[in-house]
Amino acid sequence: MKVCLDWVKDYVNVKDKPPMLAERLTMRGLEAHISVDDRGSGLAVFDTEVTSNRPDWLSHVGVAREIAAVSGGKLNLPGSKFPKGKMPWELSGETIRVRIEDKKRCPYYSCVVLEGVKDEPSPKFMHDRLTTCGLRPVSLVVDVTNYVLLELGQPLHAFDLDLLTEREIIVRTARPGEKIRAIDRKEYALAKEDLVIADHNHPVAIAGVMGGMESEFGHKTKRVLLESAYFQPRTVRVTSKRLALMSESSYRFERGVDPLLVDAARDRAVYLIAKYGSLEKISHVHKAGRVAFEKRKITLHLPDMDRILGLKIPPPAVRKIFFRLGLGVRPKTKSVIEVTVPSFRPDLTRPIDLVEEAARIYGYDRIPETIPTGLLPGASEVKILEIEEAAAQFLAGAGYFEAVSFSLENDDVLRRLSFLAADATTIVNPQNRELTVMRPSLAPGLLRAFALNADHGAESIRLFEIARVFGPESEGKLPAEEAHAAFILSGKKDSGWGGSNRKAGFFDLKGLVESFLETLNIQTYDFRPYSHKLFAEGEALEVFVGGEAVGYFGALGREPQAVFGYKEGGCFAEINLTRLVPHCSKIVKYVQPCRFPSAKRDIALIVGEDVSSSSIAECIKRMGREWVRKVEVFDVFQGGSIPEGKRSLAFSVEYGSEERTLTSEEVNDLHRKIGTELTNNFNAQIR
Amino acid sequence: MDITNLIDEALEKISRASAPDILESVRIEYLGRNGQITKLLRSIGSLPSDQRSEAGQEANAAREKVEAALTEQFSRIAHQPKKSKIDTTLPGIRPLRGAFHPVRQVIQDARAVFRRLGFEFVEGREVETEFHNFTALNIPLDHPSRDAFDTFYTKGKNLLRSQTSTVQIRVMETRKPPLRIIAPGRVYRPDTVDASHSFMFHQIEGLLVDDRSTFSDLKGVINLFLRQFFGKNVKSRFRPHFFPFTEPSVEVDMSCILCGGKGCMTCKRTGWLEIMGAGMVDPAVFQSVGYPSGKYRGFAFGMGVERIAMLRHGIQDIRLFYENDLNFLRQFS
Missing domain, CATH: 3.30.930.10 (Bira Bifunctional Protein; Domain 2)
Incomplete structure (x- = not known):
């Protein structure tokens, strides 16, 4: 994500120079690089790589909160209230019937009608910030929805109220054969697991992914229906994957948006539209379902943490780290603390998650290097x-x-x-x-x-x-x-x-x-x-x-x-x-070499070419019994003086006995007998 | 023949002999078993007894004279700088020698380091189940964390492992701690192929599980590896990161081995190279393999083999590893 440093400074006091800040964030797990600002607005911009467990970092306020935790600055959240009695709008009588058919996929949906809006440009700061972050400014109302998305992390959508049929919003799954042309001008065939926002007749938006083209805000739009809702991460992901359609909205919803932001973001958007543009009337908030959030408490035993890390972090330091991260901390005993997890940290559910938080902010570089002292495994290699x-x-x-x-x-x-x-x-x-x-x-x-x-x-x-x-x-x-x-x-x-x-x-x-x-x-x-x-x-x-x-x-x-x-x-x-x-046996068995010398005799035979050398060698071994130690082929020859259809095979035979030295007569005698046998058996001719 | 002539003739031949083998043939001609002087000596016995003594002395003197000449000539020619008979500048005839693929070389060198720390080599499967590649590693279905491990699926509803961490599960399912394992192997991800991406590559996975290991042990082991593998001047930094199967998780950078940390093209001017992912084994992983809760602790790490080989040898294009061009492979012998 592109993070505009100038924007972050609205919410936290940044003491570090950009390179130092990028380094600090990177070493705390939010990988940040200074990107070249090629749009000439002169604002310092970071490219951040946000891991999938930290959806809260997908907003400028989220980054500001991290900076506050890392360097100790005070966090000032953006406001959405005009001074009492100075609300610049009147009440609109418009009512919208909101109905959620699938409460699992959409636990909470809210919307508000804004009348008297215009197609007008955004103020320069907003225009510049959106541009820097890679979004194209269009018109104030649309720009504000994007601005709030980048500021707080809550996706919003602005429908043209007059392009919706009846005053009805139904959050339901798609019906068989339903299609929608999205604002990217492409048509998408919907499946039954896709969650949609429908008016009385048909889908007007793919929930959490993209709005429909038909009801898109345009230059004729006078009345807007502003949507702010919470969609189940899984449903948005499944649909976005299946349709191969990714958006800033789906990217955040599938990672998990802070459920408490629905109302806050909607109010913030209304505030910004009223402050920087034309807004005559505003309706009551129409909603269905309720915010799905229960406060989570985790008990952390500090000695356990020290054992896992191999380092003792002083308890006051741990408490300070958690406090700065926006967690509620209540010491239970000297070594046990109870931590309350805020709605923007869905990743913190177990003590081990808190161990990581403490270590991360304390600094991995402060953890010593040791060598494992546990038992060695006994099994051998595969x-x-x-x-x-x-x-x-x-x-x-x-x-x-x-x-x-x-x-x-x-x-x-x-x-x-x-x-x-x-x-x-x-x-x-x-x-x-x-x-x-x-x-x-x-x-x-x-x-x-x-x-x-x-x-x-x-x-x-x-x-x-x-x-x-x-x-x-x-x-x-x-x-x-x-x-x-x-x-x-x-x-x-x-x-x-x-x-x-x-x-x-x-x-x-x-x-x-x-x-x-x-x-x-x-x-x-x-x-x-x-x-x-x-x-x-x-x-x-x-x-x-x-x-x-x-x-x-x-x-x-x-x-x-x-x-x-x-x-x-x-x-x-x-x-x-x-x-x-x-x-495969690994160990070789030693064999005592023979004590008695061996005698070598050669024999060359002319045999038919279909006679295999191995059959001759086997015959020699069989004949010689225990007196033949080795038979080796040392020459194979065909053609020349050898008749057609025949070949010459020459064997070297090693004779010897385990019991005594053989006399040359014994060897010659046996060698001759073998020769005769080969002549008879293979129709061989001795050369 | 007259004995004086015989001596003269022999001495003449000896003086002309220019090589040891020629000299030897001269020796045989006169002093060999059937040599002329030998024959002469032998014939003395058949002479009348009164002539024997004189003839004997004469013949012996002749033999001594010839022997002396032979010895003298031999030492002369032997010490002469002789002209070489072979062209020693011809290239040597080498025995055939092949080579391991650079991927295997990295794996072996890494193994040598980890072996000293008591780690054993194990293997896992390449075609895996969804359970071993994802579920057991705490990577839920339909979760964005899966995106990092984009995966090939098979007709039979299995998959090609997208990381060697699957071996952790395979080993822990069948064995109890203490464990110290290293598992190298192929992994597959449907990435578009370019100079730095391949749909198949190698990883080395490490896992240590016992009842007392700490994050500081992880740091110690990894730093020891980096120093032994890349050299003692290598520095490292541990950056918090996120992996579903470890907590706390860390990404390890080492100081750029090409520029020494000053900043170059390879390290994108940062002075650091990302070298591996690691962390303490997430309790959810222990739970998925049925280890009793809270009983064991451990750490795991994984690194890309080709990436290390590319850094080591200055290879710019990962595709070279799988082309099998001998002009490439020969360089690693």
Whole structure:
């Protein structure tokens, strides 16, 4: 809100210079900045940011009250009484029947008829102040309603009495199909929960939000119906939100206007109109309902306050603070006080609210710094977070850069990659229409990043992301959330000029997945063939741990390339970390290394290309029983001297026994037997 | 061959040897297992006994002479400044090295500080219920205080958490004090995206609950964090504020780390940077998780991770965090 310092000075003596005052208010919770007064009126103006708990700060009197509390000045409230016997008007005989149909939404409504008003300009000070505060001066009557709104915080409305049908005001909810054209010239369709002010026939104002255009004050207006009422904050908020219609009035009503202001503000407006303009007659006040306010008393135990703050504020200081804030203070005992809350402080309902008030005005800067002395919690950290951490460490160490992409994904992309479930968790009010689904996979995000970097000319791309993915959702149930790690790889295997220049591919990724799992202390896992739109057919594997599918990896296929439009593909892996949790053991069990030396023998075989290397390795292990310690592939070769349809696989076999050193004859003998078995089993030819 | 010629020939070759490996081959040629001098020495045994002694002395002398020459030549060439065989100016071949995202780096560094104070890392949900995101945090329905936490809703009538304070509720629902937790994570608000706003960003939430903590403890912990995280010269100020779930509530400013508090563009010439929101846990929050009234006290705080990363690294545009351009990410390794 714009606060005019010159205006505030009408109600309180301001000792501080504007920058000092802004600082003082800011440090007491009313954030104030000096704004440049670009309208040339030469008045100092503050921009204040008012928190939603302090509707009383949305008026100049409210700010003046705060200044009085902060710096100790005396508060002079604006008057609305002419000296006795000098009332410049006569009594109008006009009567208005006021009826409230919904007392909950509108507990109190009042109005008064003003006759003989004119379309005339406001006095200069009022004109300037309104302009400075960002409101456009129109005509005295309207300007006075705005002036009082900014002065006291009570919204008012002036109807042209002659444009209302019958002398009737009904405060009711809207009827089916009712519409109103508001003074912003727009038409609003009303719903049954909207509170309206209606005349005999139809709504003439959206209660607390905006008046209607039809009965608007204009240059022909001679007689005015001036409304001052209290509307329930919630009803104003619901309507204002639903209609997407905000006004100075709705802004205040939804935060809660001081209920005792209804009469005072109405009187003040009448006074200002009479003082600065033409006003011939004024009616009695017509009203319905009654002011909804009960005085609240709160008992505060000062030692409790000191315990919460970690600081003892002397009781006289506490009492003085409350008094200056306009609260009623009655000491009950030495350490207990009873505080009466005035109508303009709806936020004060509990002792803790008073603790804050005392601390706020006393100064947070006077509260010392200490270190908590309470007991330490016993529970340990959540395991999934440790796993995420270890996964990130491993991947960054392996040359991968961490990406962060949006959790919301494009449903079309998901559909094309066959990730979209019918009941996927979907946003109903998306900020970006492209991004509506809570992603069930990290693949689209990483692929997008991959495409972007490829487009920027990056040659080797290694990226990873660790984030939540989301399961399907049914009404009233929360979707499953699991942590995934995904990584994508393309380009050269090595860095720099000394490497092999070989392109990284499937087996680099496979090795990475294996190391990744082992880093997380998962020693047993297996891979099975996998088929998915993401991957090239026959070039993907699914990862199983403890019999449960925990992820997949492979060479990217044509569909992602078509979706994201990159030129050259890569490899992608995605692992569900949440599902790994029960399988990750943190403590490694030590195994005594074998005391007897091992002997290495190589064997190269030419086999049909459909014979898998793992089946040969398993055969070797089976044959060698406890004498084979390790089998490793060290060369794979195809073409050249190898016949069409065949390939050469070379294995290095490590022999050894737990009981003694094997003789070379024993090793050779076994090695030969294995060779024969392989020849027979796989139709292999030993090279 | 005549032994004198043999020696001369050997000495000639030794003197011409310019590198240790050449010298070594000369040594093998004469003194190796099948070297000429070795053979000569071996053949002495087959000589008639009267010639053996003389021939033996001659051959041994030859061997000593050649060995001495070898040693001498070796030390000569070994101490010669030799011409390098590799171009040492070629760039080093580096092992591959990736990096954490700057968001993770902030979270980790913050965690390290809070760990020393006995705080543990916990996680919460991202898709949440209205209860956990609002009601339990004392943010009533249809209340203007909700405006600050504008929210995405899902088809299934859930929502995306708009602040990590939801984790406070999740933890307190399942555990009894004492609690000291730090919860980092993603939050979502339907803001229009620009250089300083994103509809998704990260927060770090902290909560301490026990039977004796005070507002002064809150100040102590936050100041300790700011000094350990940003440097010991950082100053702070605690401004009263309003959050529905804390009372008293405070907004914490720290002295601008870019201008040292003198006033610059980043701190809008105020010398201060808004860094976190905090406060004593509102009794209504304890009530909503079923803690007995008046038994516990605590404080909570929350801060924006991207904002801290932007200040730390001088990043002007929040959108860079989610583009995943390697030219950006590589700078944080």
